[in-house]
Amino acid sequence: MRRHWRMNKLTTSLDFMMANLEVRNHCELFSVICEKAVEKGFILSGFCGDLIEREKIYPTGLETVIPIAIPHVGTNCVQSFFSLATLKDPIEFNNMADPDETLSVKIVFLFGIVDPSEQVHILRKISEIFQKKEILEAISAAEKDMDLMDIMKKELEDLIA
Template identity: 35%
Template sequence: MKISDLIRKELVVTNLEVKTQEEVFKILFEKLLENGYVKETFLDAIINREKTFPTGLLLGNYNVAIPHTDAEHVLKPAIALATLAKPVIFQNMANPQEDVPVNIVFMLALNSPHSQVEMLQQLVNLIQNEDFLKRILNVEGGDEVIKIIKNHTLKED
């Protein structure tokens, strides 16, 4: 399974104006819930997991968070994505005491534990490309984000 198979335009929010990671989580959760991807328990599970296992990645000019939780809270696999109008603070995955101003959030909703490792590897390949991050931050609408992701993942095949 590929990232481009899991990101749908109805799960993408561009230029989102929020102040906290909880606001990001709530908005992406609502998209996942209303489209039948997750259970009601997903939001609390994401928030609680983030407190224990932060997901902020300090990458340079554009930083990313990849919140995810256990498969039991997911009905069918998907990835919700938000590009943020202004960075929101997450804790660093590698050093939880360090703040990371995050620009892009990929919320994983995966219903099998082994698919998480594979998806995380694919995401890491994508997000290491600063040009890719810059491009998705500068587009309006889910269609454009999907197109950029599909084009980028096709180049890697």
């Protein structure tokens, strides 16, 4: 008998889709998203610090057609969630492939997970997006939060709720 593994969906909302966000660095970006997630009850107060520490040890910048970052952590998370931010001005993230190299990132997919065993599946689904030049270009060009939500609902329909 074949078993089907069912992953919990990542909660998101328009509050977690941020087009042309103005931040100076990744710590400020994390703070903006974490504040929203705390208000919604998705994370505990230690989540943001965990995210910053994880980023120092395991950088999440990726050199794609449009450089992206995929910061994530599985601690101090009460409800798995997903957020997407496009940045008015790129910010620096260290490269996942070469931590000594910095990338000027314009698109950030940030998520928190309750069950760390789901991380690989989530990253696999998100990687399908950043392998498609036209999707990254559409995300980068989005001017409104709702535009980002529409793209994500289409591209990650089985992953986000």
